[in-house]
Amino acid sequence: MRFIRSLATAFLAAIAASAGAAQPATVRVDYLHSGNALAETYALERVVIEPLPWPGAMDRTIDDTDRGINRVEVVDAKTGQLLYSRGFSTIFGEWRSTEEAAKASRAFGESVRFPKPDRPVKVRILKRDERNAFSIVWSADIDTDALDVVRKQPPAPARPIPIRVAGPSPQKVDLLILGDGYTRAEMKKFEQSAKRLADYLFTVSPFRERAADFNVWALAVPTQESGVSRPSTGTHHASALNTRYDIFGSERYVLTTDNRALRDIAQHAPYEFIEILVNNDTYGGGGIYGQFSTAAANNDWANYLFVHEFGHHFAGLADEYYTSPVAYQSSGERMEPWEPNVTALRDPANIKWRRHVTPGTPLPTPWPKAEYEAHSREYQKVRAQLRKDNRPESEMNRLFRDDLAWTNALFSKAPHGKAIGAFEGANYEATGCYRSQQQCLMFDRSEAFCAVCAEAIGQTIDLYSRPRSN
Incomplete structure (x- = not known):
């Protein structure tokens, strides 16, 4: 087992090194997204050069799937040429449809990532309007060579574990499975859960037929206590990602709203998609398109939770159920949903x-x-x-x-x-x-x-x- 782990670790290093020779660096723009049900604002927080090179293919930088409530566009500051785009949704976007958003304002940290350009750019956030078309809601001038760009960060708090590696990251979908609420003594349990659930994912069509198109990595930062917070039962645990149950008052909804913690940990592994496993038995999970998904790893329905929530995060799939209580308030509008299903x-x-x-x-x-x-x-x-x-x-x-x-x-x-x-x-x-x-x-x-x-x-x-x- 030690030999296999060493070989896999060496393969990870080789992939990173070979990708680094041709791949640009990974840029992350952290910003604050705040407001309420009636208004929203954005503010730049910081620009970061992540430790690993860009994991994606440079010939597929433009998103043509037309999904998400938002879209990020990176354009040449002088010519306006579109260099990169991706659709996504946000926790803020979900929160502003809750009852609380009609009474109060809140701020959420968010990030967008893209391959490092060789010139100054404009980073634009777009949002769907009443015609279901995208329009610009925020724009920031970004020079990734500016003096205030963060280029050096603390060492990785944990090493990524290769679960399955099919080839160089730019040629594959990179899925990162993060663990939260696992103590140091439970690291083997996390690794086994990550492997078990990844293996199950690739028994479900169409993931089964496309398994060779994926790399899967696992990473967990040990916590002092086992499990994550579940406030409705008086359970409060400190954890590396600050994942918890009871998001927006829904007992089964599991997310982290600590974007900085999430991105600072995830940046130490190749990834395009993230699923967080919480070390809990209670049924629960969540998924935000283009952000991350979560699942209770120890529940009897963990297989279902892992795949269902990944469907939200990965492909922008809507929930098709309608009889379970949710925190969101219906707008009463009947605009055609952007979700494909x-x-x-x-x-x-x-x-x-x-x-x-x-x-x-x-x-x-x-x-x-x-x-x-x-x-x-x-x-x-x-x-x-x-x-x-x-x-x-x-x-x-x-x-x-x-x-x-x-x-x-x-x-x-x-x-x-x-x-x-x-x-x-x-x-x-x-x-x-x-x-x-x-x-x-x-x-x-x-x-x-x-x-x-x-x-x-x-x-x-x-x-x-x-x-x-x-």
Whole structure:
């Protein structure tokens, strides 16, 4: 085992060295994003040259997937030439749809990363407007050779562990699995969990077919206490990433709002995507497109949580469920969602996944919606009571298993059970929003993505791992 680890570590060093010869440095712009439900502002915090070279392919610097609430653009300061772009979403964007944002203002740290340019640039943050098109909301002049750019940082607090290495980073998707809430004595447990969940990811299509397009790394900074904070139960633990449950008042929502801690740790491994494993048994997770995702590594549903939340972060997939309580407030608007797997169905003849629609399937597509919702109301009451009574996690896991079995039985009898159409109920909305199939990993705790989600995932893999023919 020691020989294998040494060989893998040497391979990591070789990849970094070979990439460094051709790859530019990695620039990170840290900024503050603040405001409330009505207004938002941005302020530059610092510009950092990260320790490792840019992990991505230099012939795929422009994002053409049209996803995310925001987009970063890096343009030549003199000519306006677009050098780099990526879509993303933010925690601030989610927070401003909560009830709190109507009463108070808050600030969140955010970052954008891009390959170091050889000239001064403008870094622009764009946001979708009322036409669902991007417009500029903030711009900063950045000279990555300026005197105030941070070029030297403390040594890495932990060494990255190669979980699977398929080739040089610029030719692959680099996934970094971070651990939070693991003590020094639990480092082996973290490594085993990271490997187990990464292995599971590549049993799920389309990740299974594209496994050779990924590198996976793991990294965890030891903590004094085991597990992360869960404030609703009086549990408060200091951890390296400051990940916690109860984000926005949702007991199962797990995120970190400490962007500086996250980026300062992650920068010591090659990455384009991050999933944080929390060393907890309680069901929970979260995912922000283009930022990171989280999953409770010790829960019975860890496999599902890991893949479902990664779907949000990696491909910008929307939640397709709509009967579970969430912290967000509906805007009442019916703008076409940017997410690839949900639609407002304003024009059924031109539905965004029309090439996948099963011939002869009516749009909207009938399904046993009323029966499903009646069952779900009762199920949610039981779920809420279990949490209120702080019952053992095994009871919650049993409830989830029973609910999935009931749903599978109901859908197995439905006339359009396997069809691709437009099924009303998605994206936290019971009416006016539609998903493409009755069942999908983004809808319930089933084990497969629908065809529309699978295609969206494949498009993201293509953006990072394969040269495109023009």
